[in-house]
Amino acid sequence: MSSAYKPSRYVSRSRLKVSFEFFPPKTEEMETTLWESVERLAPLEPSFVSVTYGAGGSTRERTHATVSRIIKNTSLSPAAHLTCVAATKPEVDEVIRDYWSAGVRHIVALRGDPVGGVGTKYESHPGGYEGSPELVAGIKAIGDFEVSVSAYPERHPESPSLDTDIEMLKRKVDAGATRAITQFFFDNDVYLRYLDRVRAAGITIPIVPGIVPVQNFKQTAGFAARTGASVPDWLARRFDGLENDPATRKLIAAAVAAEQALDLVDRGVTEFHFYTMNRADLVYAVCHLLGMRPKEAAPSAVAA
Ligand code: FAD
Helix, strand or coil, rough: CCCCCCCCCCCCCCCCEEEEEEEECCCHHHHHHHHHHHHHHHHHCCCCCEECCHHHHCCCHHHHHHHHHHHHHHHCCEEEEEEECCCCHHHHHHHHHHHHHHHCEEEEEECCCCCCCCCCCCCCCCCCCCCCHHHHHHHHHHCEEEEEEECCCCCCCCCCCCHHHHHHHHHHHHCCEEEEEEECCHHHHHHHHHHHHHHCCCCCCCCCCCCCCCCHHHHHHHHHHHHHHHHHHHHHHHCCCCCCCCCHHHHHHHHHHHHHHHHHHHHHEEEEEEEECCHHHHHHHHHHHHCCCCCCCCCCCCCC
């Protein structure tokens, strides 16, 4: 190795903030995996951990049960996702009040996908919240919640233009949102160009990049196609030929996600939201490469 090699990317753990996203488990086995993952990631002291809300409110009870268990059994700060699809305002308001009663103080407020699925026309529920800005305002009217919202560096599939998306983001901020979390992306230039446009539109809240470690390339590519995220050819090539080699796939996935996050750190990003898919290993490895260490073992040599 050349003596010119310098690991310049190590950053002080205290400069970085991370959050982790989970989904509510459906089965006992999935429940065990989730709590093992939460336990593994908790010592990294995330700013918050978020729990998704199933399409059309299908996980209402399970989302509530999961955030409640996080509050009761951990010192983590949970953020409960909430959508306004297929529900009246009083029904959504009841969920918000139930979150408050359970001790939740942070909601990720979303419109949600159309009832007919991605690609069909969205119709707001008669008597329901019209869309995400109205939901944000409704949440803030009920309690002093911290509210995060979504952002789409590559345009939401229903959006005619990136400017339309940025106008929507501005409406959500005007209604009280104080953080946006992006849809996942793989091309950091796309995110940074989007950030420039968001800032030019006068939006100053953190736009936290959503990072997805590719646990399964085929599945991620399918999900990307539905959500409007592009999958670069180079990413496909990295997983090419590994269909029957899960061990190598895992190593490549950690390397790819770490490379993306480290490049963002080099370019000034200090906050990350990881889509964990309820699995800790890849995210833990990426955080380690970012210089993060569990609370008990503070970083020493790697911290700049
Ligand atoms: P918004 O930001 O409200 O809108 C996105 C764009 O869609 C707008 O800019 C606009 O161009 C267009 N649009 C919105 N409303 C209309 C309309 N009525 N007519 C025409 N165009 C319109 N989904 C879940 O079900 N549960 C979750 O827990 C969940 N968590 C998520 C977390 C993150 C960080 C992200 C990025 C997405 C998440 N989603 C979740 C997915 C999200 O619900 C979908 O992408 C949904 O289609 C849009 O909801 P939104 O709040 O992001 O949209």
